[in-house]
Amino acid sequence: MTTPPPTPAAGSPLLDAHLVVTRGDFRLDLPLTIGPGEVVALLGPNGAGKTTALRTLAGLLPLSAGQLTLDGRDLDHPERRIWTPPERRSVGVVFQDYLLFPHLTALDNIAFGPRRQGLNRQRARQRAADWLARMGLAEYARHKPRQLSGGQAQRVALARALAVEPALLLLDEPLAALDAGTRLDTRAQLQRHLAAHTGATLLVTHDPLDALVLADRLVIIEHGCVVQEGSAATITAQPRTDYVARLVGLNLYRGHASGHHVRLGDGFRLTAGDPHDGDVFVAFPPSAVALHPRQPDGSPRNTWPATITGVQRHGDNLRIQLTGPIEVAADVTPSAAAQLALTPGQPVWAAVKAAETRAYPAAPV
Template sequence: MTDPAATTTTAAPPSNGSRGEGLDAHLVIDRGAFRLDVTLTAAPGDVVALLGPNGAGKTTALRALAGLAPLTGGHLRLDGARLERTPPESRPVGVVFQDYLLFPHLSALDNVAFGPRCHGATKAEARAQAATWLDRMGLADHAGAKPRRLSGGQAQRVALARALATHPRLLLLDEPLAALDARTRLEVRAQLRRHLSDFEAVAVLVTHDPLDAMVLADRLVVVEHGRVVQEGTPSDIARHPRTDYIAQLVGLNLYRGQADGHTVHLDTGPAITTTERLSGPVFVAFPPGAVTLHRDRPTGSSARNLWHCEVAGLETHGDQIRAGLTGDIPLAADLTTVAAAELDLHPGAQVWATVKAAQTHAYPA
């Protein structure tokens, strides 16, 4: 196993680059049939989240930044210094691993002090620095605790303190909240956001959880099949998804078609009426909550979009029921448990789905 502190060390600031330049990376890695080709840039103070389905290349990109996966092409610059040939232990990079990888035989204090000790600090100096970091994390009372005595949230904060104690210029977080239960995750997410807001260098976060990404990151980079398919602010990504994966991630129905005024003729399926007036290739999106279901064809409805569908499946989604529909158009619809019962919804049930034009959003493809 990789030494957990090997990628939480830091080298002296490069003399040939400004500490304010941030990250400039073009990560190219060839592994047989898989090729990673991802460009990442970020200014100091930025938090960038890498999102994507399993096997997309997110973790490979993170390992390349840490120096654990060598590049076969491209470049990696941090604050103006080239790092392609710099070994992991000499990079100004800190890593918070998914399972934290704390030293089980060391106290929280000595786990955090390990990095400064590796850089020449005396034991007293390193422990003083570690105590300061634990205090900042709200863990001063747990300095003497071994990892097995810490809760998941406490262990996560110790791992973060250990990564930050070496003053990295690039902080990498690999699914930092994945090991936490739902209740702890809510609290630790808010704490992590606060700590990242105070971090003056670049942070790159890998996560499968869209809420983690939306809350923690300033910018999202979505990777599919080893390539960037979309990037932007969380609000822009949520409002303008460009792939099915992203639409599912942010909870939207997404379609592609040709716009002619207020009508979008889908590539497969019927037309959708929108409020936007556009021409040419477009995407159309709307949330499952915008869909109203009827057992009989509605009359007198103000909704401009009406489709005949069949219920393919039902699942609990938060405090609602999400119905997966096929037929005139494949879509997801959210409704209350009471509404689902009143409609007697079940797989195979025939329904009519309506969506108001004002609840759709069309934008150029």
């Protein structure tokens, strides 16, 4: 008689993993826990290890060390010589390009997983029909993938992943293939379906908006390691690397504070609104940076000469990239840019009021 795996205790994570994968010169070392009903977003620049983590969780890549436990069951534990193939894992995956079976209808795409789990054809198709109805796609049951729009295909792929009632749902850039208009509606629908999912969900994405809207918690990795983890509010308020700062739209600098004065590594000094002593980060949004044709007088405590290196549209404003004593991004209105005749190579003065900066402690390096 086979003993069932232990059920995780109340309050314990559904996914409890330490993913260690070595591939050539790259090493992923990622502790990761996700609770029942929790959505965690995994973010990071290209090459950070996001895809490696997803493939490892799905069973497409074995661990080099560490362990992977899902719903109380060890799926991958190299030291104990345990490895579970993908088809025996309670994992559903929505791939970036959806990878629907082109020769099957939407109904049969969704029924495929339940059939593999042992349901007969009638029961599997009934479950698939139920999921199509939940997705608002009942009338598309007989459509093949080529007959579906991008948003419809995404919902069929999500239904196919959820129809197997997975303990872990993996979403690999699930909205990246959609145009801007479709993406907005589909994101709202995805948010609703994830809220109803009782299992653990890992969302792998490059898009900070997807992460902020859909996830309960963010895990950010660089070079295979976690650099920051927490709620969206915590990470947005106190980014701890340049990548995270760019992700949340802030200029970020590290230095040593004495009261309100922060000396950066290259000797440049900033005056911050918050007094500290010791190693700190100083952050401020691009909207806090004012540009002037000559050195300004008056209230700004931080002014410095800069040179424009780039001008790009950013929403309703223009994002101005500046070099000088520090690299900085500034947001200005199109009318202000026209008045200043801002172009690459032009010298300007940048100014930031101390009250618009935020300083917070940094761990010593």
